[in-house]
Amino acid sequence: DAGVTQSPTHLIKTRGQQVTLRCSPKSGHDTVSWYQQALGQGPQFIFQYYEEEERQRGNFPDRFSGHQFPNYSSELNVNALLLGDSALYLCASSPTGEGVAFFGQGTRLTVV
Amino acid sequence: AQSVSQHNHHVILSEAASLELGCNYSYGGTVNLFWYVQYPGQHLQLLLKYFSGDPLVKGIKGFEAEFIKSKFSFNLRKPSVQWSDTAEYFCAVNVRGSTLGRLYFGRGTQLTVWP
Numbered sequence: 076d077a078g079v080t081q082s083p084t085h086l087i088k089t090r091g092q093q094v095t096l097r098c099s100p101k102s103g104h105d106t107v108s109w110y111q112q113a114l115g116q117g118p119q120f121i122f123q124y125y126e127e128e129e130r131q132r133g134n135f136p137d138r139f140s141g142h143q144f145p146n147y148s149s150e151l152n153v154n155a156l157l158l159g160d161s162a163l164y165l166c167a168s169s170p171t172g173e174g175v176a177f178f179g180q181g182t183r184l185t186v187v
Numbered sequence: 188a189q190s191v192s193q194h195n196h197h198v199i200l201s202e203a204a205s206l207e208l209g210c211n212y213s214y215g216g217t218v219n220l221f222w223y224v225q226y227p228g229q230h231l232q233l234l235l236k237y238f239s240g241d242p243l244v245k246g247i248k249g250f251e252a253e254f255i256k257s258k259f260s261f262n263l264r265k266p267s268v269q270w271s272d273t274a275e276y277f278c279a280v281n282v283r284g285s286t287l288g289r290l291y292f293g294r295g296t297q298l299t300v301w302p
Contacts, residue, residue, distance in 0.1 A: 079230075108289065117191070117277050117292030118231075131289050165231065169288050176288055178223075178231035 079104075079179035081166050087185045088156050096151045096182045100168030107149040108176065109141060110165040118165055124149050125171065153184075161186045189214045191280050193293035200268050201301050208263040208296050210278030217283040220261040221290070222252055226274045234276070237261065238283075248272070270302045 080099045088094050100107050106125045110118035120133035124143035143149045147168075153160055163183050167176035194209040212218065222234040235246025242254040252263045261278060278293040 106288070110290075110292075115294070117193075117279075117294045118290070120289050120291070123289060133289075167290075175221075175233060175236060176290060177233070180230040 079166055079168050079177050081164075081179035081182050083182060084180065085183045085185075087187060090156055090158060090186055092156050093152065093154045094156060094184060096153075096164050096166075096184070098149045098151070098166030098168075098179060100147050100149070100166075101177050104168035104170050104177070105147050106169045106171055107143060107147065108167045108169070109149070109151045110167065111135070112163040112165055112181070114162070121151070156186045158186050160184065189280060189282070189291045191278055191291050191293040193276075193278055193296050195296045196294070197297045197299070199299045199301070202270055203267050204300075206263070206265040206268050206272075206298070208276055208278075208298070210261045210263065210293060211259050212261070212278075212280045212291070213259065214280065214282070218280045219283055219288075220252075220254060221279040221281075222246065222250070222261075222263050223277045223279060223292075224274050225277065225295075231277065234263070268298070268300050270300050272298060273300045274298060 082097045108123040109121040112118045123131040127143045138154045140152045163181040165181045166179045169176045190213045192211045220237040223231045224234045225231050237244045237254045245251045275295045277295045279290045281288050
């Protein structure tokens with residue numbers, strides 16, 4: 076049983092560019108959340124998708140957007156990249172109602 | 188707003204020493220509590236969770252945690268650590284009844300165990 080998979084694992088982008096990160100949830104999970112983990116910090120909630128809609132959002136600007144597909148996979152898009160967007164981006168999936176999140180290995184984004 | 192505090196940012200122990208990592212949260216309602224562990228080069232893994240019932244919960248690899256509601260605390264313990272316990276440990280909280288389970292994390296504690 077595959078867990079949560081994310082791609083790519085590492086990415087280097089230039090300021091001002093746009094990036095798309097991808098996530099496939101654990102089998103049987105229909106809720107996908109995205110977190111940003113800056114160096115030396117705990118993960119910070121970006122947003123959550125359920126039934127292809129954004130259901131909750133953390134304190135992140137509109138440059139951060141996402142999408143969930145009918146197969147429950149998800150994308151995180153970040154526009155107009157800033158140096159401060161450099162971080163590990165984590166995807167977590169959970170089955171509705173249980174509240175236990177399973178995490179992928181993350182995508183390490185470096186903005187130069 | 189909910190917040191989670193982990194008191195120790197870096198803990199260094201010798202093998203067989205006892206471990207206690209502190210975690211406090213600020214939320215007056217009913218919460219679910221978690222400890223996650225991140226081994227070097229690996230993804231975040233669930234160590235243990237508390238939803239309800241016995242406030243002393245046991246997790247994987249000999250870890251346990253005690254929920255003390257009056258102190259808003261959920262401290263992680265292990266009586267005898269091993270070198271393989273070297274990892275970063277995160278305490279997390281979500282609001283019960285929020286079925287979509289948004290997690291609030293502490294900033295983490297890096298545990299280094301010397302053989």
